[in-house]
Amino acid sequence: MGISGGHDAVVIGSGAGGAAAAWRLCAHGLRVLVLEAGPAFDPARDYPQDRPGWELRGFPERPGSRAVVSYGDLGQLDPADADLGSWSRAGFPWRLPAGAPRPPSGRGYSHVLGVGGSTLHFVGEQHRLHPDAFRLFSLTGKGADWPIAYDDLEPYYTIAEEMQLVAGAGAAPGRWRSRGFAQSAHPLGPGARAVVAAGRRLGQDWQVNPRATLSAPDAGRPACNYCGQCARGCPLGDKGSVEVTFLRVAAATGRLDLVSDATVTRLHAGPDGRITHLDAIVDGQGESIETPLVVLAAGAVQTPRLLLLSADADHPQGIANSSGEVGRNFMETLSWQTTGLVAGLSGSHLGLPDDAICWDMAAPGRVPGHAGGFVLKHTTVETGLNGPIAYATRLVAGFGASLKTALRARFGSALSVGAVGQLIPDEQARVGLDPGLRDAHGLPAARIESVLTAESRALLREMAGAVRTLLAEAGAEPVEETGSRDAFAAPHVLGTARMGGDAGRSVVGPDARAHDHPNLWIADASIFPTSGAVNRRASRSWRWPSAPPMRSPAT
């Protein structure tokens, strides 16, 4: 099948949203072309995890697997927030001075361009938003409401979880389920058990974190062997990243064509508003691809960029942007983490990353004085504290024989708790086009502007307080803290093509279809009106089993 024709739909992006959309379209008998800007990874070659030195290897970079992005105003380091500064006992002791610009972290916002998208390096958490999170504005006067409700989505959450064979136990508070989990829950590691015990002494309700990681073999994939390297790439295929779940099933229909290293550079709309064709660069060659239906799923940074890049005489603000909302309402990840050393604890380097979770504060109104809430998680393994380099460069100071002795004695006694909070965007938070920086194809790069508001910093302080209290209860001696105050480091970015019922104030409607273009759907985190204080990867997949093109392809 040639790339230039013969497909019923084109899906742009093969991450959480694009893969789910492609699967659903294929399952409904459509011939689907997926265009993925990044490369295809080979686990055996790219992340085998079977050689020494593994701690130094993050998720690999391959040509084209990182987008060119610039950063505008990210705020300044306010001395009034010095209590939220990052530090570690064994890390570099120098810090940026008060008033300095808040920098992006070393690698900027966390993402992968590639077949599977950022699910390639996610740790597999599968969360549902709290029902009240869909009514944030109605309940608090802050943020926005969704034009849909939890009850609308529950069947599709279930489909997405079953496709990814999510392992879990019970329902998160308030989030009713029509079915149980596909697999039994994973065991808690020693660190999680310590956190859960401390939390329960404080009256908190801690649970096993639902995970798209196999606790038993299924679908031709092996069970997890708990190597703890989910974020560095899963070499076994037990982690339910979408290239081994949605895309694999879609390919089995025989109706999927997936082209990697294919960058879409422009969408074209006809006089009736329908997207008629798109421009792409495939293997260095320009292609013009006609399509009756487009699903755009490039993520909360690249989706608005492509829409803005597609401006023409009839759409001077860009495609799908008659409201002027494309790029606005960007949400970074509000996060905090404290690590302590606990005398008598051992084995905290074992188990799945983020294996235990507390939802108590993860709904609107749960944190007094704040519209949004936050989730608490056990994060020792997620933060990389499962190897000696992390211990020696972050937690255990000193040198010589005493360093080596202390490292052996302390290894496995670190305990990290993290919090992820609800961020409510302001007027400054947006993704636009950089006026100077260009990508490899000569096109303007995306430019991120995101300043933490006073409200966000106040919630961050609540998050830090809750984490510190919990670790104190666990008997931990604090040795490291990191948070959003000191660096922009967003593993989950949202907003920028908001879903809403009012075409003048949103980009897509309740069915995720663009208000301005009847055959353009957006299927990624850009459509989220609010962040919901949880990890949203599952929620990017859920939308796609429910979307109209799967019910009425010709719409």
Next chain:
Amino acid sequence: MSRHRVTRRRLLASSLTASLGLLTLPAAAEDAGTDAMASLGAVLDGLLPADALSPSATELGVDDELRTFLAGQEMLTRLISLGLGWMDRIGGRPFRELSPMRQAAILAQMEASDPNHIPGRCYHILRALAVEFYYARAEALGGLPLDPAPQPHGYPPPWG
């Protein structure tokens, strides 16, 4: 996979320039003499000596790896040369010729010093690089409850 190691270490090394306004780096040759790196091995072994469970840094070739890594990184090389030069002077004799006790005292002095001056900054950068090269080697894991690599066996339960 060395590409990834270098990427991470380059990030690490780039922190050299963070808040470096207070720190000026004169040309190394002006201060450090003709063999500025001669004490590098002794310093690395002072940071990570041999013991009953694992070898020293130089026994694992950390000094050679570090020299290779530094090639082409002018500012970092200059900083380390200046730091080593300071270490060779502060004890009255080259660092490598001092007793282990005197070497440890100098390292402790550097650890406690202002990180915005050369001895303090050099200590932290050298220590971080040494630890990264050292504990990336399977031989360094003696006494730790770890396999040389996470796969192929993983760490299945039961856990303690």
